[in-house]
Amino acid sequence: MLTYTFKKDSGISLYEQLYRHIKEDILSGKLKAGEKLPSKRALSGHLEVSVITVKNAYDQLVAEGYIYGIEKRGYYVSNMERPLSASPAACVIQEADEPTWFLDFVTNSISAEYFPFTAWAKLMRRTILEQDKALLYAAPYNGAAALRNAIADYLHQFRGMTVSPEQIIVGAGTEFLYNLLLQLLGRDKVYAVEDPGYSKITKIYESNGVALQQIELDENGLSALQLRQKNADVVHISPSHHYPTGIVMPITRRQELLRWASEGEDRYILEDDYDSEFRFVGRPIPTLFSVDENEHVIYLNTFSKTIAPSIRISYMVLPPHLLHKFRQNLSFYSCTVSSFEQYTLASFLSQGRYEQHLNRMKNRYRQKRDKVIKLIQEGDLSRRSEIMEQDAGLHFLVRLDTDLSDRGLQERAKQNGLRLALLSDYYSRPECAPPHILVVNYSGIELDKLSEGLRRLANILEEKEDVR
Amino acid sequence: MLTYTFKKDSGISLYEQLYRHIKEDILSGKLKAGEKLPSKRALSGHLEVSVITVKNAYDQLVAEGYIYGIEKRGYYVSNMERPLSASPAACVIQEADEPTWFLDFVTNSISAEYFPFTAWAKLMRRTILEQDKALLYAAPYNGAAALRNAIADYLHQFRGMTVSPEQIIVGAGTEFLYNLLLQLLGRDKVYAVEDPGYSKITKIYESNGVALQQIELDENGLSALQLRQKNADVVHISPSHHYPTGIVMPITRRQELLRWASEGEDRYILEDDYDSEFRFVGRPIPTLFSVDENEHVIYLNTFSKTIAPSIRISYMVLPPHLLHKFRQNLSFYSCTVSSFEQYTLASFLSQGRYEQHLNRMKNRYRQKRDKVIKLIQEGDLSRRSEIMEQDAGLHFLVRLDTDLSDRGLQERAKQNGLRLALLSDYYSRPECAPPHILVVNYSGIELDKLSEGLRRLANILEEKEDVR
Numbered sequence: 001m002l003t004y005t006f007k008k009d010s011g012i013s014l015y016e017q018l019y020r021h022i023k024e025d026i027l028s029g030k031l032k033a034g035e036k037l038p039s040k041r042a043l044s045g046h047l048e049v050s051v052i053t054v055k056n057a058y059d060q061l062v063a064e065g066y067i068y069g070i071e072k073r074g075y076y077v078s079n080m081e082r083p084l085s086a087s088p089a090a091c092v093i094q095e096a097d098e099p100t101w102f103l104d105f106v107t108n109s110i111s112a113e114y115f116p117f118t119a120w121a122k123l124m125r126r127t128i129l130e131q132d133k134a135l136l137y138a139a140p141y142n143g144a145a146a147l148r149n150a151i152a153d154y155l156h157q158f159r160g161m162t163v164s165p166e167q168i169i170v171g172a173g174t175e176f177l178y179n180l181l182l183q184l185l186g187r188d189k190v191y192a193v194e195d196p197g198y199s200k201i202t203k204i205y206e207s208n209g210v211a212l213q214q215i216e217l218d219e220n221g222l223s224a225l226q227l228r229q230k231n232a233d234v235v236h237i238s239p240s241h242h243y244p245t246g247i248v249m250p251i252t253r254r255q256e257l258l259r260w261a262s263e264g265e266d267r268y269i270l271e272d273d274y275d276s277e278f279r280f281v282g283r284p285i286p287t288l289f290s291v292d293e294n295e296h297v298i299y300l301n302t303f304s305k306t307i308a309p310s311i312r313i314s315y316m317v318l319p320p321h322l323l324h325k326f327r328q329n330l331s332f333y334s335c336t337v338s339s340f341e342q343y344t345l346a347s348f349l350s351q352g353r354y355e356q357h358l359n360r361m362k363n364r365y366r367q368k369r370d371k372v373i374k375l376i377q378e379g380d381l382s383r384r385s386e387i388m389e390q391d392a393g394l395h396f397l398v399r400l401d402t403d404l405s406d407r408g409l410q411e412r413a414k415q416n417g418l419r420l421a422l423l424s425d426y427y428s429r430p431e432c433a434p435p436h437i438l439v440v441n442y443s444g445i446e447l448d449k450l451s452e453g454l455r456r457l458a459n460i461l462e463e464k465e466d467v468r
Numbered sequence: 469m470l471t472y473t474f475k476k477d478s479g480i481s482l483y484e485q486l487y488r489h490i491k492e493d494i495l496s497g498k499l500k501a502g503e504k505l506p507s508k509r510a511l512s513g514h515l516e517v518s519v520i521t522v523k524n525a526y527d528q529l530v531a532e533g534y535i536y537g538i539e540k541r542g543y544y545v546s547n548m549e550r551p552l553s554a555s556p557a558a559c560v561i562q563e564a565d566e567p568t569w570f571l572d573f574v575t576n577s578i579s580a581e582y583f584p585f586t587a588w589a590k591l592m593r594r595t596i597l598e599q600d601k602a603l604l605y606a607a608p609y610n611g612a613a614a615l616r617n618a619i620a621d622y623l624h625q626f627r628g629m630t631v632s633p634e635q636i637i638v639g640a641g642t643e644f645l646y647n648l649l650l651q652l653l654g655r656d657k658v659y660a661v662e663d664p665g666y667s668k669i670t671k672i673y674e675s676n677g678v679a680l681q682q683i684e685l686d687e688n689g690l691s692a693l694q695l696r697q698k699n700a701d702v703v704h705i706s707p708s709h710h711y712p713t714g715i716v717m718p719i720t721r722r723q724e725l726l727r728w729a730s731e732g733e734d735r736y737i738l739e740d741d742y743d744s745e746f747r748f749v750g751r752p753i754p755t756l757f758s759v760d761e762n763e764h765v766i767y768l769n770t771f772s773k774t775i776a777p778s779i780r781i782s783y784m785v786l787p788p789h790l791l792h793k794f795r796q797n798l799s800f801y802s803c804t805v806s807s808f809e810q811y812t813l814a815s816f817l818s819q820g821r822y823e824q825h826l827n828r829m830k831n832r833y834r835q836k837r838d839k840v841i842k843l844i845q846e847g848d849l850s851r852r853s854e855i856m857e858q859d860a861g862l863h864f865l866v867r868l869d870t871d872l873s874d875r876g877l878q879e880r881a882k883q884n885g886l887r888l889a890l891l892s893d894y895y896s897r898p899e900c901a902p903p904h905i906l907v908v909n910y911s912g913i914e915l916d917k918l919s920e921g922l923r924r925l926a927n928i929l930e931e932k933e934d935v936r
Contacts, residue, residue, distance in 0.1 A: 064753055065688075065718025078720050115604055121596045124808075128589045136583055138777035172640040172780070172804035179647050183675045203800050207651045220533075250533020252546050285532055309606035310807035312640070332671050336640035338809050339778035340592075 001038050001046050014049050015056035022057065026066050026077055033079040037067060102417030103453035108305075108394055108441035114364050115308055116357055120348065127344045135343070139335045143170025143315070144342040150349035151315055158355070159273075161290045161299070163317050169326065172312040172336035174272070174302050178204045180333070181298065181316070184326055185234055185268060192232035194222055196426035196433065198243050201236055201272075214428040217242070221249040224260035234268045240276040240285045241393055244426050244439045254288055261296035273301045277358050278393040280366050295319030303345060305394075306358060313337050313345055365394060365443060372442045375450050380458035385438075394443045397423065400436040402461040409436070412463060416456045469506050469514045482517050483524035490525065494534050494545055501547040505535060570885030571921035576862055576909035582832055583776055584825055588816065595812045603811070607803045611638025611783070612810040618817035619783055626823070627741075629758045629767070631785050637794065640780040640804035642740070642770050646672050648801070649766065649784070652794055653702055653736055660700035662690055664894035664901065666711050669704055669740075682896040685710070689717040692728035702736045708744040708753045709861055712894050712907045722756055729764035741769045745826050746861040748834050763787030771813060774826060781805050781813055833862060833911060840910045843918050848926035853906075862911045865891065868904040870929040877904070880931060884924045 004021040006014055025031040037043070040058060044051040058075055061067040069075050128135070142148065148165035155161040171177045178201070187210050193201050195214035205212045213230040215222050222237055235257070239249035249257075261267040271288045279285070289299035302314035318326055348354050373387060376398065384401040402409060406424045413420045421441065424433035472489040474482055493499040505511070508526060512519040526543055529535045535543050596603070610616065616633035623629040639645045646669070655678050661669050663682035673680045681698040683690050690705055703725070707717035717725075729735040739756045747753070757767035770782035786794055816822050841855060844866065852869040870877060874892045881888045889909065892901035 063716050065720050065722070068718075078718070115601075117601060117604070124596055125593060128592055133583075133585060136585070136776035136778055138772075138780075172644070173802055175801055176640070176644065176804055187677050200800055207798065209655050248531050248533075250536075250546065252533050254533070304606075304802075308604035309802075310604055312606075312802070312804055312806050330675065332668055333643055334641055334772075334777075334780070336644055336780055336804055338780050338806065341806055341808070 002043060004047065006047075006049070015053045015060070018047070018049065018053060018057040019060045022061060023064075023066055026061075031077045033077055035077045037075040037077065039074055100417075101419045102456075103446065103449050104419040104444060105438070105440055105442075106419045106421040107444050114361055116353065116360075119353055120307075120344070123344050123347050123351075123353075124340075127340060127347065131340070131343050135340045137339065139170075139337065139339045139342055141169075141331045141333055141335050142166075143168065143335055143337065144339060144346065146346040147313075147342040147349075148315075150346045154349055154354065155317070159276075159287055159290070161287060161317070163289075167317050167320070167323055168315050169318060170313065170315045170335060170337055170342065172314070173304065174274070174300055174314040175200065175204055176336055177300060177314055177316050179208065180330060181270065182208050182210060184322065184330060186266070189233035189266065190231055192222075192227055192230060192235040194237055194242060195428045196244065196423065198238075199426065202428070216432075217245065217247065219247070220253050221247045222257070223253065224256040227257075227260055233264070233266055234270065236270045236272065238272045238274060239288055240273055241279060243275065244395060244397070244421070244423060246393070246395075246397065248285055254291065258288065258292055258294070258296070261292075262294040267296060269297045271297050271299050273299060274305055275393045276301075277306050278362060278365060280362065280369075280393070289317060292319075295321055298322065306361070307345075307348075307354075311341065311345070313341060368445075368447070369396065369442055371447060372440065372445060372450065375447075376454060379451060379454045381454045381461075384458060384461045388437070395439055395441045398438040398440055400438055400461055402436055402463075404436075404461070404463060404465055406430065406433075406435050408465050409460065412460045413457065416460060418453055418456060418460075420457075470511060472515065474515075474517070483521045483528070486515070486517065486521060486525040487528045490529060491532075491534055494529075499545045501545055503545045505543040505545070507542055568885075569887045570924075571914065571917050572887040572912060573906070573908055573910075574887045574889040575912050582829055584821065584828075587821055588775075588812070591812050591815050591819075591821070592808075595808060595815065599808070599811050603808045605807065607638075607805065607807045607810055609637075609799045609801055609803050610634075611636065611803055611805065612807060612814065614814040615781075615810040615817075616783075618814045622817055622822065623785070627744075627755055627758070629755060629785070631757075635785050635788070635791050636783050637786060638781065638783045638803060638805055638810065640782070641772065642742070642768055642782040643668065643672060644804055645768060645782055645784050646738075647676065648798060649738065650676050650678060651798060652790065654734070657701035657734065658699055660695055660698060660703040662705055662710060663896045664712065664891065666706075667894065670896070684900075685713065685715065687715070688721050689715045690725070691721065692724040695725075695728055701732065701734055702738065704738045704740065706740045706742060707756055708741055709747060711743065712863060712865070712889070712891060714861070714863075714865065716753055722759065726756065726760055726762070726764070729760075730762040735764060737765045739765050739767050741767060742773055743861045744769075745774050746830060746833060748830065748837075748861070757785060760787075763789055766790065774829070775813075775816075775822075779809065779813070781809060836913075836915070837864065837910055839915060840908065840913060840918065843915075844922060847919060847922045849922045849929075852926060852929045856905070863907055863909045866906040866908055868906055868929055870904055870931075872904075872929070872931060872933055874898065874901075874903050876933050877928065880928045881925065884928060886921055886924060886928075888925075 002022065004018065006017050010017070022031070037058070038046065040051050040054040044054045058067065062069055065078055067075050067077055145165065147170060148168040151168050152163055152165040155163055169177070171180065187208070190211045190213060191205050192213045192215050193205065195216050202212065213232050215226045215230065215232070215235070221239065221242055222235065227235055237249070239254060241248060257269060261269050269288060273287060276285070287299060289297045297319065299317040300314065303311050304314065376382060376385060376387065386399045388397040388399055404412065406422045410420050410422065421439040423437035423439060424430040424435060427433040470490065470493070472486065474485050478485070490499070505526070506514065508519050508522040512522045526535065530537055533546055535545055537543050613633065615638060616636040619636050620631050620633040623631055637645070639648065655676070658679045658681060659673050660681045660683050661673065663684050670680065681700050683694045683698065683700070683703070689707065689710055690703065695703055705717070707722060709716060725737060729737050737756060741755060744753070755767060757765045765787065767785040768782065771779050772782065844850060844853060844855065854867045856865040856867050868877070872880065874890045878888050878890065889907040891905035891907060892898040892903060895901040
């Protein structure tokens with residue numbers, strides 16, 4: 001009969017030791033397929049363990065399929081096809097380290113020191129206290145009502161948009177919402193994006209394998225003519241403030257686009273209003289959504305850019321007929337944002353904290369932008385640069401005077417610890433871009449390093465392209 | 469010249485009033501396309517407002533494209549194609565109200581009273597304090613390192629899985645991860661799901677428009693034979709504990725599946741280990757992932773089911789070559805879970821709180837299940853029912869004795885305030901399902917209403933189908 005020894009102080013229960021022994025014998029082939037195992041009582045007596053220990057071990061082996069029981073006859077070894085072995089130690093390629101930059105002109109990080117962390121933390125604590133167990137229940141698919149109400153109020157007051165909270169769908173980031181929109185509008189459509197534009201959007205469409213057209217911009221942004229030529233169905237734009245050119249689409253263009261959309265039942269404009277909060281001059285530009293009369297515009301915005309990148313809360317506003325379709329086809333998806341953060345943000349909005357925060361941010365960013373521009377104008381770089389556009393929210397453009405190619409420039413900058421984004425980086429065909437235009441994302445720039453960083457850049461500009 | 473009156477106490481700045489007046493005149497056609505506007509100085513004198521007020525109004529109109537400026541000549545009205553009007557009041561269909569149930573056997577809600585809310589709230593507060601501004605920075609695409617480390621430790625200790633934290637990708641819910649997996653594995657693949665099965669998974673595949681095969685289960689679950697017959701490339705299974713049948717896939721089947729997967733380079737098994745924490749008998753079943761030697765298994769699990777549905781944190785474990793592919797193709801996606809919740813959960817895991825919580829939950833659910841079963845066995849329903857499977861985690865199956873059809877049964881139950889799930893609800897072809905099998909999701913059932921609910925159900929069972 002099966003004979004095993006048991007360890008007393010191993011911390012492993014007797015039943016588990018027995019289970020392991022038998023399993024080992026099955027895997028090694030010592031116990032053959034179809035072989036009958038001793039009865040529970042017999043093995044219990046033989047090994048001097050309780051019947052329940054044997055029972056538990058057999059049950060586990062049955063549950064995992066190593067043995068099987070036949071009523072009134074007993075237990076038999078299963079037909080194992082090949083011995084199993086432990087998983088090989090995971091051989092994982094380590095991720096390449098990001099280089100550490102002396103100065104990073106690319107990452108548009110919200111400066112953490114600007115965020116009213118104390119107020120936010122207070123709201124978080126109050127949310128824990130007040131919402132209590134409500135935090136344990138999932139929000140509805142479209143987001144917590146409190147948050148959708150607060151967003152609708154905000155849109156009404158600050159974007160002049162009249163929307164019902166029902167039209168708002170909350171999700172964990174705009175990228176996630178785009179994945180939903182592809183499912184809502186259909187993968188059989190031709191999607192169009194701005195060129196130059198935000199490359200992540202292109203990546204999302206490509207990664208989802210839908211037909212994609214790049215639409216070249218002129219000085220007023222995207223034109224409906226090109227949409228027609230390229231048979232686009234759905235176009236993704238940022239009319240209030242295009243990144244990285246900073247173009248504000250004029251009203252005539254907007255009307256052209258709306259007319260284009262109204263000409264086809266399945267034509268839609270995805271209006272990404274990202275960054276519109278940080279326009280520094282004049283009133284905010286009315287949204288396309290609010291002038292659209294034919295339910296062809298979907299409005300999107302995010303709090304990740306204005307509060308903190310770790311706050312993954314975005315939303316979209318659907319026109320009524322699409323809302324209806326969303327409920328029918330996509331409301332099975334659970335809301336991706338935790339209730340806790342939704343309630344916290346709802347309070348932040350409804351108590352006017354968000355407005356305060358935006359105003360404070362606008363002032364600070366304006367000051368920061370002015371300082372960055374002043375340092376550029378005062379240093380060595382000034383002789384070799386021209387600031388092109390100062391009204392473009394959290395970034396501006398600088399034309400550089402150099403003989404280097406854009407790639408050569410970036411490569412040398414990298415060797416000097418500088419991370420640069422150039423306008424050509426945002427073109428689907430970089431060779432078609434105007435060269436040497438630096439996109440300065442200034443919000444994350446450390447001012448105390450800037451003079452040195454600009455000095456390095458000025459030196460690089462004087463270099464010549466290697467003849468390789 | 470343009471003549472407007474201004475309101476003094478309207479709270480609207482002069483420049484904005486002027487902007488609105490001119491815009492209105494353009495939209496109404498009073499000011500015609502191409503018409504020249506008065507110079508800023510002239511209009512300022514005429515209206516008795518400052519030049520800067522006129523300048524701001526003109527700038528805003530230029531920014532929005534209503535007028536345009538020509539250097540050294542002045543400002544002209546743009547060519548408006550049609551008058552814009554305010555967006556029509558959003559006409560939104562209100563969402564239908566969910567019926568209120570007397571007793572709900574369907575929703576498998578985690579009982580909020582079981583959750584260690586005080587401990588969790590404490591950890592939340594500590595996270596606010598300790599992480600401070602780190603909370604404002606976005607986690608990397610794959611999740612915060614602290615959380616991935618904690619998950620890797622947990623998997624090692626409680627699931628016997630040796631994985632590197634690098635292999636773990638954190639996301640806001642399993643549904644979101646499935647959307648990523650479709651992009652990772654490719655939409656050109658044939659996906660296969662278990663039939664019966666969890667309908668949400670089917671919906672996700674359908675909504676993403678990929679080829680989908682339903683694979684019928686036998687008493688041991690899904691078989692590789694059918695995968696071959698249906699030319700499946702990727703199969704989605706819950707081998708540790710299938711919902712709703714409760715089948716635990718025996719080791720022979722698992723080996724069959726692994727062999728099937730190893731025969732094709734692009735064949736993958738998505739192992740959804742959801743609910744495996746609540747097996748009440750014996751040791752947990754080893755995962756397919758841990759016995760796979762050929763990198764063909766992707767492991768998925770979630771904390772939404774074990775902690776609270778509002779905690780939208782799931783994760784998947786990728787084999788090394790897929791991790792490599794993920795980094796190349798999909799790491800541009802931002803992590804969908806807020807840093808705050810990731811840090812809180814990481815502490816909850818690494819302080820052993822999660823283990824404690826699971827043990828407590830298991831005990832409480834076992835007790836609750838026993839009470840529910842006892843009430844079924846003691847009441848009127850006992851004569852017309854047979855409890856089929858008691859080991860299936862958070863639900864069990866009851867065979868009902870009735871002449872009613874499944875739909876008739878559900879309809880009558882609804883009229884009596886009872887929400888029932890029947891096994892046939894989980895079949896792609898309900899007519900092929902064994903009838904009258906009730907799926908009792910007991911975790912959310914209110915015990916004090918249960919006797920009355922069961923009495924109502926017993927009465928319904930005696931009814932005859934209407935002859936309509």
